[in-house]
Amino acid sequence: MSKPPRILVVDDDATARAVLAEVLMKAGYAVESAGGGAEAVEKGQRVPVDLVLTDIKMPDMDGMAVLKRFRELSPETPVILLTAFGAMESAIEAIKCGAYDYISKPFKKDDVLLTIGRALDQRRLLYENVHYRQALRDRYQFSNIIGSSQAMLEVYKLVARVADGRSTVLLHGESGTGKELIARAIHYNGPRANAPFVAVNCGALTESLLESELFGHEKGAFTGATAVKRGLFEEAGGGTILLDEVGDMSPALQAKLLRVLQEQEIRRVGGDKSIPVDVRVLASTHRDLWSMVRKQQFREDLYYRLNVVTITLPPLRDRRDDIPMLAYHFMQRCAAANQRPVVGISPDAMMILQQANWPGNVRELEHTIESAVVMTSHEIILPDDLPATLRESAPVAAAPEFPDLVTLEEMERRYLIRVLEETHGNKAQAAKILGIDRRTLYRMAERFGLNLAEG
Template sequence: MPDPPRILVVDDDADTLLLLEEILTKEGYRVRTAEHAEAALSLASQEEPDVVVTDIQMPGMDGLALLAELQRRLPQTLVVLATAFGSLKTAVDGIKAGAFDYLGKPFVVDDIRLVVRRAIEHKRVINENAALREQLKERYRFDNFVGSSAGMIAVYKMIARVAQSDSTVLIQGESGTGKELVARAIHANSLRSAGPFVAVDAGTLAESLLESELFGHERGSFTGALTTKKGLLERAHSGTCFLDEIADISPTLQSKLLRVIQEREIRRVGGSDPISVDVRILAASNKDLKGLVDAGKFRGDLYYRLNVVTISIPPLRERADDIPLLAQFFAQKYGAAQGKPAIGISADAMDLITKYVWPGNVRELEHVIERAVVLTPHPVIFPEDLPEALREKPIADSQPRSGWVTLDQLERDYILRALAAHQQDQAKTADLLGIHRKTLQRKLRKYGLAEAGAIEEGSTADEAAVEQEESI
């Protein structure tokens, strides 16, 4: 079990020290106290507290001077200033000088809990960011790749093995897994790295346009062909051509592509003379090409020419250990772009991110983190900064790994989804479910989704209605 967070409270008033010590100890923190700044510095040098809560107005060294000294000696320690409401300007000056937050006197207990909890969370993120940055430096990876899971290490090793050869490579993986990144890594680590890397998405172009894009065309070969144009295969001469979504090209183009691989030559649309090309072909697909061959929808001879080496990229759901690294990598990337270079991710938000299924894989994760970085007003991404789909409790969390789900589990998940759809409004949710509000509250208690004491008791008439409803 990790050590509890360390809090140092500094105030020249003994009653205030006792109050804060009692409140924060009940929150699970390890609390030390000091009656003046000099004693606080001595304790801080010994224990390096995570957070210091200090009064501003103290005899001798005041809270602002203590803040400055702590920043010099222990820059990772966060400082919360406490001051009377009449001196809030001094507290604001302290924030500008680097304090994390301030508390007004007389204290509001909930404010103390909230501010210190936020400070501890921020400190945790700072520590986690430092650890993640080290992992990002030390992990086994290629440029633009993030991940140290067994599946990704296998991909890295395959890239390293095939990069120096000139063989065709088939890259397989779901949409959003990073197939083009793999192709670019192969090219960058190959003997052709000084040559061009040309990419084309075969799934986005009509057959006639794709043929012209790949092979080029002669002037006058079709309406609008006002000049002779080199195709992508010709422009990739001495380099690499990456053909994404290869399964979507027509049988006619499959035949022409097979000739390119076998003969190393092309013919432009409308042309008759062969043109030699020295190009390495890398192909990718999110479909099962072998299955398409068996179904007669893809040429077997082309498949075997492309499938000299296959690299299969695991989907994100099979490399869950990489998700925190990826999320923090994208937070740093887009944080820097938005002028928020130190942005982090809270534990609750990271838990939601890690548990989400990610049908869109790494691309979807990247977009979600970019959105959160843009929207959050804080230096930390919290659950409320994430899309609603991530904040809903995943069905997989409440179901067993295999076998049938119980009715209680189904009901629990359905209630959670209904509450989320109605912003936790119990009255609206109960109306949607066709049950009395008190019945909903009982079920929330039953499934551990609400504290029984936090739900107000209804009238005798309410209880009678519930009993009648539940007896039906």
């Protein structure tokens, strides 16, 4: 059961203080009381509070001083001031200095509870928003982008170079290669991370609908436009907008997008007023835009505006060394999300995954692993858990050839080495695949002269 919000009531009038405390406790709040401003600040340093309700007129330290100290001590804590009718100017000044609201004396119980409820709701939303954005920043850190192939290392370098700037970036690659993931990494590792990231698929909407989505519309601009609507460029203010599949945009919209990039302002559909916007633009496409320019299917001036920096994402078939790492990442995430006891992928299943063509790239691999995790009845994903089309397309593995017959112990040593390679040295996963505990795994490694030092 969650704890009730804690409210600090500050008033030098003991009777008024007691009445407020009783009202708040009956409403289910925890209450701390202070007979003056200095005591309130001292108590606020010792006891975390969710809201401060303070009188303005107090002899030792007035409510304005209490407000300023709490803005320093705990900026996220809302402060509500109690004021007599003659002190309205002070109350309005307090709002300018950061107070949430003020309540006039003599107050009504319902007014007090309503104002406190709104202030606490706003505090909760701000808290959730901060933590949500921090979770997004953590999720899209460079370290969470999977892949160590040379092709991906080049991508990481470019992302790191452009993240801190505001230049337009064009992300090019086949469908499913992770263009939006890289766009989010650019946003959440740059100075705009605390502002919105907005993505729109330019190929999924009709021209008129896309224009309204991007730029918004005025009331009455067209049938059904019953109210003013802010567009995504306005919604992304201070942040980043990703124009996914920008190559599918119509010539008319290309011209309007060019104007936005040049002028840093938009005009809503049906409006005649220019609205300035501060947005970083990222664009992605699977098309060859330069070829489209030569065929006069895409504006050359817009191409150069978008193509300040190009990051090309390699198809999965060109980064096969990353497949085991990606497969294990998707397996662990899906197993946790679905509460499935799947802990590994057999070497034969991994060989099929590494030899597949993956026309759908990383997205197809992710869906394949997700299906295998959900459908398997084992702790290890086996070849039979993979789609039949994938198994049938894999080349038949040749029988292993040895220069001479080897002992069972040598076969055991070779298999242990292969499992460790497939799991990238993950001892827990290797032990699960082998069907032994970690202590036995260490004894086996010691017997074969393999170093399993903790990494």
